[in-house]
Amino acid sequence: MADLKVNLCGVEFKNPVIAASGTFGFGKEFDALYDIGVLGGISTKGLTLEKRLGNAVPRIAEGRSVILNAVGLQNPGLDAFLAEDLDFLKSKNTVIIANVAGKTVEDYEEICARLDGKVDMIELNISCPNVKCGGMAFGIRPESVYTVTAASKKNLKKTPLIVKLSPNVESIAANAAAAEKGGADCVSLINTLTGMAIDLERRRPLLANNTGGVSGAGIKPIALRMVYEVSKAVSVPIIGMGGIVSAEDALEFIVAGASAVQVGTANFTDTLAMPKIIEGMNAWLDAHGIAGVQELCGTLKMNG
Amino acid sequence: MADLKVNLCGVEFKNPVIAASGTFGFGKEFDALYDIGVLGGISTKGLTLEKRLGNAVPRIAEGRSVILNAVGLQNPGLDAFLAEDLDFLKSKNTVIIANVAGKTVEDYEEICARLDGKVDMIELNISCPNVKCGGMAFGIRPESVYTVTAASKKNLKKTPLIVKLSPNVESIAANAAAAEKGGADCVSLINTLTGMAIDLERRRPLLANNTGGVSGAGIKPIALRMVYEVSKAVSVPIIGMGGIVSAEDALEFIVAGASAVQVGTANFTDTLAMPKIIEGMNAWLDAHGIAGVQELCGTLKMNG
Amino acid sequence: MKELIVKVLENAPLADGIYKLKFSLPEKMCCLRCGKFVNISVGDSAHLLRRPLAICEYDEKSVTVCYQLKGSGTKSLSKVRAGESLSCVLPLGNGFTLEENEKRIALVGGGVGVFPMISVLREFENSDKRFYSYMGFRNRGAVCMEETFRALSEKSEIVTDDGSYQKRGNAVSAFFDDIGNAKPDVILSCGPAPMLRALKAGLSERGLKIPCYVSLEERMGCGIGACLVCVCKKTGGAANARVCKDGPVFEIGEVEI
Amino acid sequence: MKELIVKVLENAPLADGIYKLKFSLPEKMCCLRCGKFVNISVGDSAHLLRRPLAICEYDEKSVTVCYQLKGSGTKSLSKVRAGESLSCVLPLGNGFTLEENEKRIALVGGGVGVFPMISVLREFENSDKRFYSYMGFRNRGAVCMEETFRALSEKSEIVTDDGSYQKRGNAVSAFFDDIGNAKPDVILSCGPAPMLRALKAGLSERGLKIPCYVSLEERMGCGIGACLVCVCKKTGGAANARVCKDGPVFEIGEVEI
Numbered sequence A, B: 001m002a003d004l005k006v007n008l009c010g011v012e013f014k015n016p017v018i019a020a021s022g023t024f025g026f027g028k029e030f031d032a033l034y035d036i037g038v039l040g041g042i043s044t045k046g047l048t049l050e051k052r053l054g055n056a057v058p059r060i061a062e063g064r065s066v067i068l069n070a071v072g073l074q075n076p077g078l079d080a081f082l083a084e085d086l087d088f089l090k091s092k093n094t095v096i097i098a099n100v101a102g103k104t105v106e107d108y109e110e111i112c113a114r115l116d117g118k119v120d121m122i123e124l125n126i127s128c129p130n131v132k133c134g135g136m137a138f139g140i141r142p143e144s145v146y147t148v149t150a151a152s153k154k155n156l157k158k159t160p161l162i163v164k165l166s167p168n169v170e171s172i173a174a175n176a177a178a179a180e181k182g183g184a185d186c187v188s189l190i191n192t193l194t195g196m197a198i199d200l201e202r203r204r205p206l207l208a209n210n211t212g213g214v215s216g217a218g219i220k221p222i223a224l225r226m227v228y229e230v231s232k233a234v235s236v237p238i239i240g241m242g243g244i245v246s247a248e249d250a251l252e253f254i255v256a257g258a259s260a261v262q263v264g265t266a267n268f269t270d271t272l273a274m275p276k277i278i279e280g281m282n283a284w285l286d287a288h289g290i291a292g293v294q295e296l297c298g299t300l301k302m303n304g
Numbered sequence C, D: 001m002k003e004l005i006v007k008v009l010e011n012a013p014l015a016d017g018i019y020k021l022k023f024s025l026p027e028k029m030c031c032l033r034c035g036k037f038v039n040i041s042v043g044d045s046a047h048l049l050r051r052p053l054a055i056c057e058y059d060e061k062s063v064t065v066c067y068q069l070k071g072s073g074t075k076s077l078s079k080v081r082a083g084e085s086l087s088c089v090l091p092l093g094n095g096f097t098l099e100e101n102e103k104r105i106a107l108v109g110g111g112v113g114v115f116p117m118i119s120v121l122r123e124f125e126n127s128d129k130r131f132y133s134y135m136g137f138r139n140r141g142a143v144c145m146e147e148t149f150r151a152l153s154e155k156s157e158i159v160t161d162d163g164s165y166q167k168r169g170n171a172v173s174a175f176f177d178d179i180g181n182a183k184p185d186v187i188l189s190c191g192p193a194p195m196l197r198a199l200k201a202g203l204s205e206r207g208l209k210i211p212c213y214v215s216l217e218e219r220m221g222c223g224i225g226a227c228l229v230c231v232c233k234k235t236g237g238a239a240n241a242r243v244c245k246d247g248p249v250f251e252i253g254e255v256e257i
């Protein structure tokens, strides 16, 4: 059995496989299918200060090896999460990452202040493309990435800060550097690419929100390139995601420079995707006589 | 039989289906499979002033419903094209679009000057991500898009200018507007997204060039959103491309605001992709009692 | 509720544009019930999402679903041959329940909504329940399961939108025309949203207070309640309910249709 | 050269990790020849690229290819069942040609390179050509078509990398050890690049001028000469040649391997 443990900013993960925000809720539902305690960590559904009903339906559409979603950050709000969902997650032996989003810098400040010390890590969603008035705007330019990161970090005395980067930018490496400068302890990437699916008969977008976030196996090559690019630009650890389906996919992200990975859309295709990925990583490492997964991190060699 | 004709910048296309640059060479090979005269137009392999041998192999890799390529603009050079390839294309009753790339603004100026009046349209490739020293750099920021467009347009007295936009940018709409301001008669989008595929066993990128251009069905939602976004930002006609496989795909791009479409990767999967798309468009229009395809252009209605 | 690899036993046309898919269960499955659904892969890896399909019939060793060919997923599903395997998460959703004292049951089904209605008839086949079935189809070619409806219902009416078979009309009007005769204790219904809206309006216009349960359709992601993709609004719009987990069956007054 | 929808007749394991796929042609096909190849879909729409596979055997109505399970495409291909259809562009490439006066032919094949060698033996089965075959496999389990090589060759040697079957060694060394006996007028070879390099070096070390033709492998896009994805360098490096269109068979001195 290989050693899959990984330590991110002082937080110990039993393995590098984390459930991606928005595809796993707060863990209860998938726990009916397998013990989610086997997972390295869980990134919660995106939390906002106030309860949100989210966008109109349809909220999901399909492309070829990709999906589009426009859920619009429906969530119970911070208070309800603390009161009703956190305890269940705590009962499970897995790292709890609170994914948070806000409309203003003040929102991020307040939500971080109130979550500090209550969860293992906080992941800033500054790139979720659905919410019209907030979210997306922060994640575009390095300056605003820096501002929202610094403001959030100011209120985090105990809990390490992950900044989740958007791929719909000129240079994700520049944004990662800005996050690092702003005090991010870790960066996670990629959030969804912005796309559109059209109902030709009705000549309207399929998603009620018109555009949505593209994710799933088809976008893996783009996510992989961005993880590699960011690994050359920052020294903070990287959590890689975007189209991971198999153990080989996860290991490719680690070779490209990620210390841990998140898995989202694959949970829809195969409800047991993550346990299989964990098993598959173990088998691959044993077959290649590699003692610990971290030995692979960032070992990608360029051609020519 | 519906009317598929479309007029772009004074150039008459018998139908809106054009072969995308780099996947169709100069037409000879596919002409052995079907009469390429049925196509609305052909965009040639990217031409540069000097002959180029292109990148090392492997030059292609596969993802899920996408491919990556890093051919590196291998082409015979402008003179050889004019001497050996143009006549064959002229013998075919289809619109000839010369796709051109350069390393400096001067390259673009010279190549446009020498092609003016010799082909039906010229498509500036300012975004092909393969060539290290040129191409990619022009297509990133609006200012450089404007500069290279204006310099090229200056030398084009007779031949309409298409500027082909890269999706690896902050705002493709801003770049489209810059191209329009620079004198572009038409914009085509999208060129490939930059990605990486990794050989996990060798821990090296699969492409000799390390990164490559991602194309094919999986990226259609991203291309479709970008065509719609650009259609709201410019008044010049738009040629849409990116993952088009079927007639429905092509019609979706037209509904989103494109006047014509290009088809690239689908030619690898199905050598008869374009003739089938042309037939399929005809059948769809007849079934929906629509007389001409241009009636659909830009008819997308937003939700809510 | 479990994810299983199931083997296709039958996958053949049942009516115009409708296929019947029967698959075997690799192990005994608890809690299979009428009105529940399965979320099944379509046999082509470019489709990342499973398709939700109502349980039409089931026994110890197999489940049968019937699906209309609409988009690319069901088209791909129709090409899967007997002997091949698919991945299926089942049983999902709450399903229909009938109280002891509910003896006369009206079943109002439209289009693909007829298939969960079959599952109710099957489940209470030898019970003391008496079913009044009103099933609407697009046209003659789409009509299916007519014999089963007739065999297991006290009274069964088939209507077609274009009148090409039996009476022209839709299931809801056929039901209200016959409500005096059916005198149902409860109404179970499934079909396109417009049909369910007509049923709701019809009941309120007539001031009828008969308990009525509807099975809704919404596009899904996870299918098990985690992703909040498949929501419908609770009446009053102050909260959402998940069709896959809190439904698909709702009391007709509980949700906005 | 045409794109056809072909029906799978057989698709079953032939040796360890090797499948034999035989498919029927819907129409008579001209210009099928030894050393040419087909570009075939793999039966899963998430794979946009066809797989190039050498024609191993063919007749009026069918073609046989043999493929090693390597990546996800060939894995998907191995799941396609008899009766299913695939899309195939064929015949592709230039193929092997033999001059009238070339009577003694050495065939040097390694790994999956043995399959095009079979196509040569089949084509000249009742001719006056005499074949000296030297075929290398990974191990005993991978050995296949041994009887065909023995039946159609004047002399046939099978070697395995690990010596688990017959002689240990590779096809090139086996050939050079026996060259005095074979005295070939021409050498036809196919296999991994290292093997072809060893053959080229072996010939030049021995100052041998025997005409030698090799079939190369390179990753492909269009497969018909249009996209320039599959190039190899011409000797001297001043120009590229397209493996799919100018090859896959090249005179060994013509290209850099």
Ligand SMILES: Cc1cc2nc3c(=O)[nH]c(=O)nc-3n(C[C@H](O)[C@H](O)[C@H](O)COP(=O)(O)OP(=O)(O)OC[C@H]3O[C@@H](n4cnc5c(N)ncnc54)[C@H](O)[C@@H]3O)c2cc1C
Binding pocket: A061, A062, C037, C049, C050, C051, C052, C053, C054, C055, C065, C066, C067, C068, C069, C070, C071, C072, C073, C074, C075, C112, C115, C116, C216, C217, C218, C219, C220, C243, C248
């Ligand atoms: C609980 C439930 C039970 C159902 N039972 C049946 C049944 O027994 N028989 C039957 O024919 N259909 C049934 N449906 C509808 C069926 O799920 C859709 O017709 C099917 O998913 C369409 O997929 P496609 O590949 O043909 O369409 P595509 O357009 O290719 O589908 C794209 C995406 O949209 C989803 N989608 C499209 N239309 C619908 C819809 N009406 N409802 C839900 N998702 C949709 C697909 O699942 C897929 O995720 C049911 C739906 C639900 C929610």
Ligand SMILES: Cc1cc2nc3c(=O)[nH]c(=O)nc-3n(C[C@H](O)[C@H](O)[C@H](O)COP(=O)(O)OP(=O)(O)OC[C@H]3O[C@@H](n4cnc5c(N)ncnc54)[C@H](O)[C@@H]3O)c2cc1C
Binding pocket: B061, B062, D037, D049, D050, D051, D052, D053, D054, D055, D065, D066, D067, D068, D069, D070, D071, D072, D073, D074, D075, D112, D115, D116, D216, D217, D218, D219, D220, D243, D248
């Ligand atoms: C002219 C020619 C004839 C061939 N004949 C045979 C044969 O008879 N039997 C046999 O087993 N193999 C043969 N090969 C190699 C065969 O094409 C590859 O093994 C196969 O494409 C691998 O695909 P995959 O899905 O297993 O691998 P993946 O890694 O999933 O393939 C990814 C991409 O790389 C390409 N690729 C990967 N390896 C190779 C390779 N070695 N050569 C060419 N493309 C590759 C695939 O076609 C695909 O486009 C031939 C190759 C060429 C060029």
Ligand SMILES: Cc1cc2nc3c(=O)[nH]c(=O)nc-3n(C[C@H](O)[C@H](O)[C@H](O)COP(=O)(O)O)c2cc1C
Binding pocket: A020, A021, A022, A023, A045, A046, A069, A071, A073, A099, A125, A128, A164, A190, A191, A192, A213, A214, A215, A216, A217, A241, A242, A243, A244, A262, A263, A264, A265, A266, C221, C227, C229
């Ligand atoms: C249905 C759905 C909901 C999502 N919700 C969120 C969210 O609330 N916050 C967030 O930061 N990312 C959200 N994401 C993005 C994922 O966390 C992840 O970054 C993205 O999907 C890429 O990974 P994948 O390809 O493995 O899904 C969501 C994705 C999906 C599919």
Ligand SMILES: Cc1cc2nc3c(=O)[nH]c(=O)nc-3n(C[C@H](O)[C@H](O)[C@H](O)COP(=O)(O)O)c2cc1C
Binding pocket: B020, B021, B022, B023, B045, B046, B069, B071, B073, B099, B125, B128, B164, B190, B191, B192, B213, B214, B215, B216, B217, B241, B242, B243, B244, B262, B263, B264, B265, B266, D221, D227, D229
């Ligand atoms: C093998 C290959 C070579 C290409 N070469 C060029 C090129 O020389 N110039 C260019 O502007 N685009 C080039 N492209 C991009 C295509 O023209 C097109 O913009 C892109 O592939 C998206 O369309 P598609 O998804 O239909 O392929 C190339 C694409 C491929 C797959």
Ligand code: FES
Binding pocket: C219, C220, C221, C222, C223, C224, C225, C226, C227, C228, C229, C230, C231, C242, C243, C244, C245
């Ligand atoms: S589909 Fe995910 S919550 Fe219903």
Ligand code: FES
Binding pocket: D219, D220, D221, D222, D223, D224, D225, D226, D227, D228, D229, D230, D231, D242, D243, D244, D245
């Ligand atoms: S694969 Fe396109 S030129 Fe050979």
